[in-house]
Amino acid sequence: ATSHEHTRTGMSKASLKQAYIDNLFYIQGRFREVATPHDLYMAAAFTVRDRMLERWVKSAQVYKSSRARTVCYLSAEYLLGPHLANNLVNLGIAEVAQRAGEELDLDFKAILEEEEEPGLGNGGLGRLAACYMDSLATVQIPAIGYGIRYEFGIFDQIIEDGWQVERSDTWLRNGNPWEIPRPKISFPVMYGGHTEHYRDQAERPRVRWIPDMVISGVAYDTPVLGYGVGNVNLLRLWKAEATESFDFQTFNVGDYYGAVHAKIEAETISKVLYPNDDPEAGKELRLKQQYFFVSCSIQDMIRLHLNTVGPLETFHEKFVAQLNDTHPAIAVAELMRLLMDDHAVTWDDAWATTRATFCYTNHTLLPEALETWSVALFERLLPRHLEIIYEINRRFLDEVRVRYLGDEERVARMSLIDEAGGRRIRMAHLAVVGSRAVNGVAALHSELIKTTLLKDFYEMAPERFHNVTNGVTPRRFIVVSNPRLAELITEVCGHDRWIRDLDSLRELEAHADDPKLQARWREVKTAAKRDLAVWLKRHAGVLLDPQTMMFDIQAKRLHEYKRQHLNVLHIIRVYQRLKQNPNLGMVPRAFIFGGKAAPGYYMAKLMIKLINAVAEVINNDPQVNGYIRVAFMPDFNVKNGQRLYPAADLSEQISLAGKEASGTGNMKFSMNGALTVGTLDGANIEIREEVGAENFFLFGMTAEEVRRKQDEGYRPWDYYHGDQELKSDIDLIASGLFSHGDTNLFRPLTEHLIHQDPFMVLADYRAYLECQDRISTVYDRPAEWDRMSILNVARMGKFSSDRSIREYAERIWSIEPQPLGA
Numbered sequence: 001a002t003s004h005e006h007t008r009t010g011m012s013k014a015s016l017k018q019a020y021i022d023n024l025f026y027i028q029g030r031f032r033e034v035a036t037p038h039d040l041y042m043a044a045a046f047t048v049r050d051r052m053l054e055r056w057v058k059s060a061q062v063y064k065s066s067r068a069r070t071v072c073y074l075s076a077e078y079l080l081g082p083h084l085a086n087n088l089v090n091l092g093i094a095e096v097a098q099r100a101g102e103e104l105d106l107d108f109k110a111i112l113e114e115e116e117e118p119g120l121g122n123g124g125l126g127r128l129a130a131c132y133m134d135s136l137a138t139v140q141i142p143a144i145g146y147g148i149r150y151e152f153g154i155f156d157q158i159i160e161d162g163w164q165v166e167r168s169d170t171w172l173r174n175g176n177p178w179e180i181p182r183p184k185i186s187f188p189v190m191y192g193g194h195t196e197h198y199r200d201q202a203e204r205p206r207v208r209w210i211p212d213m214v215i216s217g218v219a220y221d222t223p224v225l226g227y228g229v230g231n232v233n234l235l236r237l238w239k240a241e242a243t244e245s246f247d248f249q250t251f252n253v254g255d256y257y258g259a260v261h262a263k264i265e266a267e268t269i270s271k272v273l274y275p276n277d278d279p280e281a282g283k284e285l286r287l288k289q290q291y292f293f294v295s296c297s298i299q300d301m302i303r304l305h306l307n308t309v310g311p312l313e314t315f316h317e318k319f320v321a322q323l324n325d326t327h328p329a330i331a332v333a334e335l336m337r338l339l340m341d342d343h344a345v346t347w348d349d350a351w352a353t354t355r356a357t358f359c360y361t362n363h364t365l366l367p368e369a370l371e372t373w374s375v376a377l378f379e380r381l382l383p384r385h386l387e388i389i390y391e392i393n394r395r396f397l398d399e400v401r402v403r404y405l406g407d408e409e410r411v412a413r414m415s416l417i418d419e420a421g422g423r424r425i426r427m428a429h430l431a432v433v434g435s436r437a438v439n440g441v442a443a444l445h446s447e448l449i450k451t452t453l454l455k456d457f458y459e460m461a462p463e464r465f466h467n468v469t470n471g472v473t474p475r476r477f478i479v480v481s482n483p484r485l486a487e488l489i490t491e492v493c494g495h496d497r498w499i500r501d502l503d504s505l506r507e508l509e510a511h512a513d514d515p516k517l518q519a520r521w522r523e524v525k526t527a528a529k530r531d532l533a534v535w536l537k538r539h540a541g542v543l544l545d546p547q548t549m550m551f552d553i554q555a556k557r558l559h560e561y562k563r564q565h566l567n568v569l570h571i572i573r574v575y576q577r578l579k580q581n582p583n584l585g586m587v588p589r590a591f592i593f594g595g596k597a598a599p600g601y602y603m604a605k606l607m608i609k610l611i612n613a614v615a616e617v618i619n620n621d622p623q624v625n626g627y628i629r630v631a632f633m634p635d636f637n638v639k640n641g642q643r644l645y646p647a648a649d650l651s652e653q654i655s656l657a658g659k660e661a662s663g664t665g666n667m668k669f670s671m672n673g674a675l676t677v678g679t680l681d682g683a684n685i686e687i688r689e690e691v692g693a694e695n696f697f698l699f700g701m702t703a704e705e706v707r708r709k710q711d712e713g714y715r716p717w718d719y720y721h722g723d724q725e726l727k728s729d730i731d732l733i734a735s736g737l738f739s740h741g742d743t744n745l746f747r748p749l750t751e752h753l754i755h756q757d758p759f760m761v762l763a764d765y766r767a768y769l770e771c772q773d774r775i776s777t778v779y780d781r782p783a784e785w786d787r788m789s790i791l792n793v794a795r796m797g798k799f800s801s802d803r804s805i806r807e808y809a810e811r812i813w814s815i816e817p818q819p820l821g822a
């Protein structure tokens, strides 16, 4: 077959080699002798991309001719991670490509390392969207992911003198081989101005929006491969540009500089991703971004529908749109506007279509993270949408009044407008009222939604509330990131079906006590720890011993509710114990952290400084550094995450119960054989249920106990004075030991703990220490530890994002797979 295989699509080793050399020459214009590492990467990327396009076009054809129902995932963030290795795996050519590379004398690993990842997201929410895109294609659901093509993604983090320093992320600097620009797929997006009410030719009341600014959104398409199937879905990201006509008009008037200025202003809209937790997050530009990508996406959906199926009455049968948090919630008003103002649909019909189209996923209960926009800003930027939201609200509140006679307090609580202190639009309420289904992202979180945040809405329409527990893709987070483990699993199971059917990992259970498997399991883990140790030596300057040390890892955004400082207090406790008794025979541990802090979140940045300050003292103290070391991995992102998950013995999931909606890092660690030390929060609860309580290290208060303690009046001061060791750990920070005698540096942190402690670090401290001691005891018994580790992997099937997507498809979207052969 190989001799007449097409060099652009052939999957044989010979075709791949020929294609690679061709691409190096015809795309990069290079011979091997003079090619840079970047040239070598680009040639590989194009060789893989060529092989994706045929399947992509075929999928699009089949989807179009079968008029397949389609999911539109609306998300302001996609944290995709590097494409090359993942696409090789999903195409099923990872091994043959590696061999082709070897025969060409290429450094395969170095080529993979060369790729800069698109960091178009902050953390959990953006990475979830990326995992869901992978699973939608793999379980063969027609889907389009809509979002923003940020020119600058999440900032790069460097550590200077222990502090986080942000550098702008210039991921597009060397070009992006995975995207295809579609200059002809572009839509106008309007801002500002005023509305005019008039009657059309049929004497129907209509509204026209006269904006004072129009920009355009241009589509950039990235194909998303399913694993082991022919289905390829579409990720369509919008880039903001000045409209040609606007540009041209101004130019004709002779205002050349004005025209250039308008261009810059338009392009600003898709310039940069906003970090979470940012005080600047309430800014006008962010609302402009949200409306920008939503408007382009809804216009695109309407265009696609009119091109294929036809009448707008059936729009909701063709499409279901999932709102990834409230960031795209303005879509509810935008679809209403387009249907009524542009397509002359009546309010009642437009509303029926809108409510049948949208579904909303909530990702957080933290009050400070719930989006509201000032009515004044809306009026200035989106005057027509404000009218529509007022009308939605008026009709909705009338329903509430009829249902709950005389309960005006309830009416005020449920209103889309928060009237207390400066009127603001509650985007979560808009999303709920405009959707047919609402879901949380783990069982506990979904319950808390029903009993707290959206209690009134739940009482009114309980059938619309669901849970879909998050999942992660085993392709990227096992096969790509941990090939040694993947190979071992495949050998033990005797098949690689587990990659698409993660439940079949259960077959490992039967071997959990097998000493031979345990030994190999341990080798795989140690090899991954060695890889990480090499990387950390180079990039963090810390030497860790993969052979003797337990790798204890906490990697996630820095946030007080995630309680990295609880972890630090444990480290300080162990340090003090060792100082008091240098001959204490203890299990050596490497405490490893990774994570970014929002640039404006002072306390989170101080936590990074504290971790690095503690690391400096401990790593340089010869009395203890044979037993404990501390490392902070700079620039935790998808690529670096893939170095951490395989290397962890222990996964830290220690948020205050009730605060972490789900967590997904918890799943990635456990799937790679780490044991979890965790609270009963988010998906930890379900992980523990699956792997078995005896294979999970549980500590801390329940969400219920947290609530009770808060109601009683929590006094961290009492804990501080009631626990000698706790006091001495906090006092050691305050003493200046970790700050070269500066007793002020960490004061904001220690004082906050002693006097406020909103996330109850002090209340859970003792339970955490006791749990950590149990962990050390078990780690000392390798057979027991390895057995637990194997059982963790064996029982993680539930946490494949394939399962999550199947649940969405069946219970929320009512959509069937469209199988396409590979």
Ligand code: 26V
Pocket: 123, 124, 125, 126, 128, 276, 277, 278, 281, 325, 363, 364, 366, 368, 369, 370, 441, 470, 660, 661, 662, 663, 664, 682
């Ligand atoms: C945003 C903000 C903005 C303002 C200040 C505080 C704050 C805190 C958090 C956020 C992010 C909320 C959205 C998010 O990323 N949620 C995460 O979603 C994951 C996927 O469902 C889930 O696993 C995490 O538990 C949840 O925190």
